[in-house]
Amino acid sequence: MNTIIFRTIAPLIVATMLVFSIYVCLRGHNEPGGGFIGGLIGASAIAVLGMATSATHARKALYFDPLSFAGFGVLLAGLTGLISIFNDNPFMTSIWLYLELGESTVPLSTPLVFDIGVYLVVFGTISSIALGLESDEGEEP
Template identity: 55%
Template structure:
């Protein structure tokens, strides 16, 4: 889309939305949000960037192929499930640790790892479809 305003605003808007998507992802355990919604927000952020600046700009910004991001997400989710094996508890049992970082107790868990996996799968899958659709002939999908 050839709009100067959109092109100028898009990077900021995208950055803001991506930040917000991570925020939504992390707060999901206690407040409305979570990996799925966060992933959708991130996907729409990248879609906006793509509409404004073209497909190749998004690809360059992403560095990895979107499908690899999706696959990595699935991998993380599986790791989160299989970690329970090391502790001799059933598959996908949530495991929690509470390390203290700079005086603040931070709750880390396999559940969070799993949610990050969901986030990445959703972003990667939707963005790879959107980019492939948007891309013109000659540009690789």
């Protein structure tokens, strides 16, 4: 699909999808959503970018290899489980930290960090597969 309309509107579509994927990821433990669905939406955005430009251009736009995102996500998700062990709790027990910022309180938790890890795993894996399917014969993966 190489129309001028699609190539022109694709960056706006990609930016909107990436912002929405982060929103869905961050609200995951309180409402429907989470790291898996957010990662799928983000990877779909990269697939759209790859269709509009090329797989090589989409890989350059990511800056890092998509599988690097997946590897870092696995590491991050695993480390969230180990944090509870160092706190004398069973593996994967939730730990909450409440930050007072002005007049509001921001809750940070290990489930949130775990969801971010899942997001990165799904985003990296599906992006790598999509860009691999979109690449031409002579393109570098």
